[in-house]
Amino acid sequence: MNRIRHNFIIDLTLLIVVFFIFSCKDKTNHSVEENETYKIVLPSYMPSLPKEPSQNPTTKEGVILGKALFFDRKLSKTNTISCGTCHSPKLYFTDNLARSNLGRTGKKLARNTPTLINIVYAENGLFADGGIKNLESLPAAPLQHPDEMAMDLKKLPFLLQKDTNYPILFKNAFGNDTITNALIFRALAQYQKTIISPSIELKLVSKWDSVQQNKAIFSESELEGQKLFNQHCNSCHTAPLFSDYKFHFSHLDTLINPIKYNKNELGRQRVTENSSDYLKFKTPTLRHISKTFPYLHDGSVDNLNYFLEKNNLSNEEKSALLDFLECL
Structure with missing residues (x-):
């Protein structure tokens, strides 16, 4: 009887160990298919959101990553400014300057900084002249502009790869901890899609x-x-x-x-x-x-x-x- 009980305890212990191993494995090998869709609840008087590109659906994990990148000064060459410097939530995602001089050189830019509120609806192109087609391609211009963030895009993925948190965040968002510019741009796009008025969370209710x-x-x-x-x-x-x-x-x-x-x-x-x-x-x-x-x-x-x-x-x-x- 004691032998049977002993074998039962051993089998039960092995079962618990196996269950624990597989549980850990599931968390480590996070699949992008498991990501939670980011739900934006709009009031009835607002139009439906534009159809998302199939390669970049907005997820909770993607928005978390995109928000971290948006406010991270490491995305600038001098580590002094972020996207949120010129598009400040406190200033309704603008900078209240006629022409921003907050970039690397301190020179005034040619145009006024537009608000990012409801930018997801701008399907005819971004910037005042529509020179950028979509949110996924938007970050390249300000990131590289010598008078803005002046970042070398060849170096940016490697800089973020050295960070202890970003590989994990990219893994969670895209199922891959190898950071690329394409994934950086996709994450930033996902966060900007959530900058919608009205939004209680963003204090954008008029x-x-x-x-x-x-x-x-x-x-x-x-x-x-x-x-x-x-x-x-x-x-x-x-x-x-x-x-x-x-x-x-x-x-x-x-x-x-x-x-x-x-x-x-x-x-x-x-x-x-x-x-x-x-x-x-x-x-x-x-x-x-x-x-x-x-x-x-x-x-x-x-x-x-x-x-x-x-x-x-x-x-x-x-x-x-x-x-x-x-x-x-």
């Missing part, structure tokens, strides 16, 4: 959102401003994204010198090489517009009052329209 959700009501002045907005602005700045993400030659470009800081500025023509696209720029989103100053592609307008002064509106109408814009 009064306009609260009104849509029946949690607030517009004042009389804001309602009047909404009417004026629909009459004068809505054709390009269409709700709920408040942008059509198309390229236009705005009448404001005849009022403001469009090549004040960059005499070589071509606008959309730089990409298409079509003269009809000269000085056309992508419609910027007006979401949280009162917080993402200064304005236009070169940051040449400091405040919203400038735009109101250029329209044939009464003082009361200007005040009402401004009240509505501050709700967005």
Whole structure:
């Protein structure tokens, strides 16, 4: 009887050991197929998210990695700036500078830093001229630009490979702990896809959102401003994204010198090489517009009052329209 009990204990012990080994093996050999899809819950008034590229579905693990990379200064040559330096969450993913001088050389860039809010919806191209096709290819430009992060992309994967945490994070996100630029770009894209307004987590909820959700009501002045907005602005700045993400030659470009800081500025023509696209720029989103100053592609307008002064509106109408814009 004791012998039977002894054999049973040995068998049970072996079973526990085998179970433990296989449990550890599963955690070590993490499969990308096991990753948890990152679910972005949108209110009913928001459009569905664009279809994702099949090679880069957004996962919880990918977003965690992308966020770590986005705020890591090791991605710059001098280890002094990150993507989040110019696209600060505290500043609604901008830097509130007319033209950023936060890069490696301290030189001012040719264009204003755009907000990243709702960038996932910009399917017609990124940058003011649409020169970048998608989020997966976006990081290459600022990472390499000599006046921005000035990173040598040939060295970047090796630098991150030396970090004790990144190989694990890449393994979790993509099933491979060998770091490449392609995987770096994919992870950064996944994080940027989550920068959506409204978002309680990112503190990107405006009064306009609260009104849509029946949690607030517009004042009389804001309602009047909404009417004026629909009459004068809505054709390009269409709700709920408040942008059509198309390229236009705005009448404001005849009022403001469009090549004040960059005499070589071509606008959309730089990409298409079509003269009809000269000085056309992508419609910027007006979401949280009162917080993402200064304005236009070169940051040449400091405040919203400038735009109101250029329209044939009464003082009361200007005040009402401004009240509505501050709700967005």
